[in-house]
Amino acid sequence: xxxxxxxVGRKVVxxxxxxxxxxxxxxxxxxxxxxxxxxxxxxxxxxxxxxxWYALLGTAILAxxxxxxxxxxxxxxxxxxxxxxxxxxxxxxxxxxxEWASQNMLVLGxxxxxxxxxxxFHFWAKMQLPEMLGDEISAxxxxxxxxxxxxxxxxxxxxxxxxxxxxxxxxxxxxxxxxTLGTTNxxxxxxxxxxxxWWATIVMLLFAVEACYFTWFFAL
Numbered sequence: 305x306x307x308x309x310x311x312v313g314r315k316v317v318x319x320x321x322x323x324x325x326x327x328x329x330x331x332x333x334x335x336x337x338x339x340x341x342x343x344x345x346x347x348x349x350x351x352x353x354x355x356x357w358y359a360l361l362g363t364a365i366l367a368x369x370x371x372x373x374x375x376x377x378x379x380x381x382x383x384x385x386x387x388x389x390x391x392x393x394x395x396x397x398x399x400x401x402x403e404w405a406s407q408n409m410l411v412l413g414x415x416x417x418x419x420x421x422x423x424x425f426h427f428w429a430k431m432q433l434p435e436m437l438g439d440e441i442s443a444x445x446x447x448x449x450x451x452x453x454x455x456x457x458x459x460x461x462x463x464x465x466x467x468x469x470x471x472x473x474x475x476x477x478x479x480x481x482x483x484t485l486g487t488t489n490x491x492x493x494x495x496x497x498x499x500x501x502w503w504a505t506i507v508m509l510l511f512a513v514e515a516c517y518f519t520w521f522f523a524l
Contacts, residue, residue: 329474
């Protein structure tokens with residue numbers, strides 16, 4: 305199958321899963337913004353997205369997208385290193401035309417992965433997972449999970465570092481995905497870079513504002 309047997313196919317999988325995850329991040333930021341307006345409304349959203357069949361299906365699809373994206377990222381990195389061979393260690397300067405994020409996507413991805421594990425521990429493992437296991441008594445409500453996480457002052461700087469890593473990852477990954485999918489030319493590639501920069505900046509700023517607000521509300 306060309307999606308796995310060719311480098312182009314593997315890049316297509318990376319691009320599609322990456323764009324899907326960007327859309328999820330956008331939805332997640334908007335969902336969290338509800339808590340800035342009303343914690344009761346946020347509770348209602350969390351209850352709607354509890355451990356029901358459509359939430360479980362969405363979680364499975366999302367998890368599959370993350371896993372595929374991570375596997376293919378390592379796969380392509382290993383492929384590129386093998387293709388360069390000994391020449392991989394001969395380049396000492398980075399061309400000005402090559403973005404810093406482009407050269408460090410794997411490192412940024414690993415930081416994002418560590419942040420994701422922490423985030424899942426703070427929320428999914430304490431909200432949806434207990435319900436899935438039939439232990440609804442132990443499952444935290446949305447406000448309770450927010451308070452448990454952001455009442456600890458160390459959480460805010462760690463989350464802000466995670467948001468920065470995601471910002472760098474998205475600003476490169478957004479336009480790169482469209483380039484891989486063949487939807488760009490010399491004119492549109494610059495437009496996609498601009499759209500990606502603004503999209504990533506707005507979404508990550510919204511996440512940062514939410515994290516700062518929750519820390520102020522629950523910890524200070």
